Amino acid sequence: MSENFIEIKDLRFSYINDLEDPPVKTEVLKGVTLNIKKGEFVAVLGHNGSGKSTLAKCINAINLPESGGVYVAGMDTIDEMNLLPIRQRVGMVFQNPDNQIVATIVEEDVAFALENMGVAPDEIRRRVDEALKAVGMYEYRMHAPHKLSGGQKQRVAIAGIIAMRPDCILLDEPTAMLDPKGRQEVMKTIKMLNEQGVTIVLITHYMEEAAQAERVVVIDGGEVVMDDVPRKIFSQVEKMKSLGLDVPQVTELAWELQKAGYDISTEIIDEDECVAKLAELLQK
Amino acid sequence: MAIIKTEGLTYVYGEGTPFRKVAVDHVDLEIEKGDFAGIIGHTGSGKSTLIQHFNGLLKPTSGSVYIDGEKLWDDKAKLRPVRFKVGLVFQYPEYQLFEETVYKDIAFGPKNMGLDEKEIDRRIKETARLVGIPHDILKKSPFELSGGQKRRVAIAGVMAMEPEVLILDEPASGLDPKGREHILGMIKEYHKEKGNTVLLVSHSMEDIARNVNKILVMNDSKLFCYEETAKVFHRSKELADMGLAVPQVTRVFDRLKAMGIELDEDVYTVKFGRDLLLDKLSKRKAEQN
Numbered sequence: 001m002s003e004n005f006i007e008i009k010d011l012r013f014s015y016i017n018d019l020e021d022p023p024v025k026t027e028v029l030k031g032v033t034l035n036i037k038k039g040e041f042v043a044v045l046g047h048n049g050s051g052k053s054t055l056a057k058c059i060n061a062i063n064l065p066e067s068g069g070v071y072v073a074g075m076d077t078i079d080e081m082n083l084l085p086i087r088q089r090v091g092m093v094f095q096n097p098d099n100q101i102v103a104t105i106v107e108e109d110v111a112f113a114l115e116n117m118g119v120a121p122d123e124i125r126r127r128v129d130e131a132l133k134a135v136g137m138y139e140y141r142m143h144a145p146h147k148l149s150g151g152q153k154q155r156v157a158i159a160g161i162i163a164m165r166p167d168c169i170l171l172d173e174p175t176a177m178l179d180p181k182g183r184q185e186v187m188k189t190i191k192m193l194n195e196q197g198v199t200i201v202l203i204t205h206y207m208e209e210a211a212q213a214e215r216v217v218v219i220d221g222g223e224v225v226m227d228d229v230p231r232k233i234f235s236q237v238e239k240m241k242s243l244g245l246d247v248p249q250v251t252e253l254a255w256e257l258q259k260a261g262y263d264i265s266t267e268i269i270d271e272d273e274c275v276a277k278l279a280e281l282l283q284k
Numbered sequence: 285m286a287i288i289k290t291e292g293l294t295y296v297y298g299e300g301t302p303f304r305k306v307a308v309d310h311v312d313l314e315i316e317k318g319d320f321a322g323i324i325g326h327t328g329s330g331k332s333t334l335i336q337h338f339n340g341l342l343k344p345t346s347g348s349v350y351i352d353g354e355k356l357w358d359d360k361a362k363l364r365p366v367r368f369k370v371g372l373v374f375q376y377p378e379y380q381l382f383e384e385t386v387y388k389d390i391a392f393g394p395k396n397m398g399l400d401e402k403e404i405d406r407r408i409k410e411t412a413r414l415v416g417i418p419h420d421i422l423k424k425s426p427f428e429l430s431g432g433q434k435r436r437v438a439i440a441g442v443m444a445m446e447p448e449v450l451i452l453d454e455p456a457s458g459l460d461p462k463g464r465e466h467i468l469g470m471i472k473e474y475h476k477e478k479g480n481t482v483l484l485v486s487h488s489m490e491d492i493a494r495n496v497n498k499i500l501v502m503n504d505s506k507l508f509c510y511e512e513t514a515k516v517f518h519r520s521k522e523l524a525d526m527g528l529a530v531p532q533v534t535r536v537f538d539r540l541k542a543m544g545i546e547l548d549e550d551v552y553t554v555k556f557g558r559d560l561l562l563d564k565l566s567k568r569k570a571e572q573n
Binding site (some may be wrong): 046142173176179207271278 | 460
């Protein structure tokens with residue numbers, strides 16, 4: 001459990017706009033060093049434009065480092081020979097479910113990547129069924145994807161990734177376009193996959209989702225500025241706000257009471273803890 | 285007087301096909317001039333279908349819609365002025381930017397209204413200020429801007445038409461917390477300055493709770509209620525049963541109440557929760573001394 005699955009060493013990356021003359025270079029990642037262990041559940045936070053999506057794309061070799069290196073299960077992303085094995089081990093789920101679904105029947109969509117990988121038909125059948133059951137979409141296997149809700153579509157997209165049996169799934173704001181129910185469905189699926197040993201990297205703007213991870217990494221201006229367990233991250237309310245981020249409402253409430261002089265820790269990140277502490281204060 | 289009124293408003297998709305679905309079911313509603321209201325409801329509850337009736341994009345299957353006392357669809361020629369009166373900002377409006385410059389893009393709506401150059405110029409400058417787009421950006425191509433800026437330009441384009449009713453569908457979705465705060469703050473400011481009616485569709489109860497005075501709840505194609513924010517959150521149990529997520533802070537206070545702790549008010553923002561707790565705690569202290 002303790003080996004590093006993803007190793008990022010002093011990674012630098014820039015986008016180059018060569019439509020301009022001379023080309024304009026925008027430096028997005030300015031020396032990121034980060035290790036992610038097998039089986040970890042890491043949430044990545046950062047405001048829009050902080051470089052978090054660019055970082056995710058570096059992990060599955062969509063973006064290649066300008067300098068420094070990214071290694072997935074020991075494979076260097078810069079080596080073209082590693083491209084396919086890396087993409088098979090690290091699956092990516094994007095924000096908009098409509099952009100990720102290619103087939104007209106749910107189960108065909110889930111089978112798409114497997115067919116491309118040349119997996120034998122009966123093995124495809126088995127894996128597709130398994131993946132759909134895992135995300136709770138098995139009853140919908142013969143449905144047309146466009147008739148599904150956003151949360152259901154996103155779960156189908158995740159099933160397509162699971163069917164490839166990746167070691168790691170990168171999710172780039174998978175719940176941004178979903179309603180609260182869809183968000184819950186997707187979060188439940190992510191947690192279940194993590195419990196089964198899949199390494200999860202979740203990019204999100206929802207602090208309550210990040211609070212459910214084991215570890216939170218905060219990116220700002222193309223650098224890792226915070227990296228700790230959620231409790232230690234969110235308890236720094238002022239710092240989070242100064243980074244353009246937020247904290248769960250319960251943490252903010254605790255912080256407000258602490259400022260007013262009450263004995264309450266800002267290391268409260270979930271509802272249960274908050275209720276217990278407030279009840280104690282009010283009944284003392 | 286009600287700026288928007290519906291009577292028995294019903295809309296059916298795919299009538300006469302196996303996919304027939306009643307999307308809006310006998311909605312009777314009166315939205316007063318100057319209301320700043322949130323519209324909530326789970327996906328498929330009929331929110332989007334409902335708002336598309338407010339500026340005549342959809343024709344009711346049955347029932348009627350009145351805008352500023354005037355019945356829509358009696359006379360088709362009257363629909364055009366209604367579209368100027370009720371401005372609709374769709375989800376991800378930045379995908380609709382198309383002009384060469386930000387200035388021209390914001391000017392598109394007002395120009396269509398037949399306003400003169402001087403008035404158009406005034407409106408562009410005013411809305412650019414309202415949405416926080418600096419002067420030098422007006423000359424730029426909208427495609428050079430950041431996502432958050434694009435979103436603000438797109439909203440400015442509708443605001444510049446100075447509609448009596450401004451409807452925004454998920455204006456903050458996909459933005460980071462600061463970006464959300466910025467967009468919502470600017471909409472609040474617009475409402476304060478203009479006093480016009482603003483309707484905000486959102487999945488984020490936290491955003492709704494912090495900003496609006498009234499909330500319209502749609503559930504299974506029907507109007508569940510249209511009431512003051514506090515009254516709606518008082519029914520948090522019913523909202524949760526509908527699959528709507530009430531703010532985390534509301535859930536905390538509901539649980540405290542369930543434990544027998546006396547709290548007379550419904551809490552739906554952190555600020556309000558803090559004030560209520562501080563008040564209660566200081567009273568306890570005073571009693572104990």
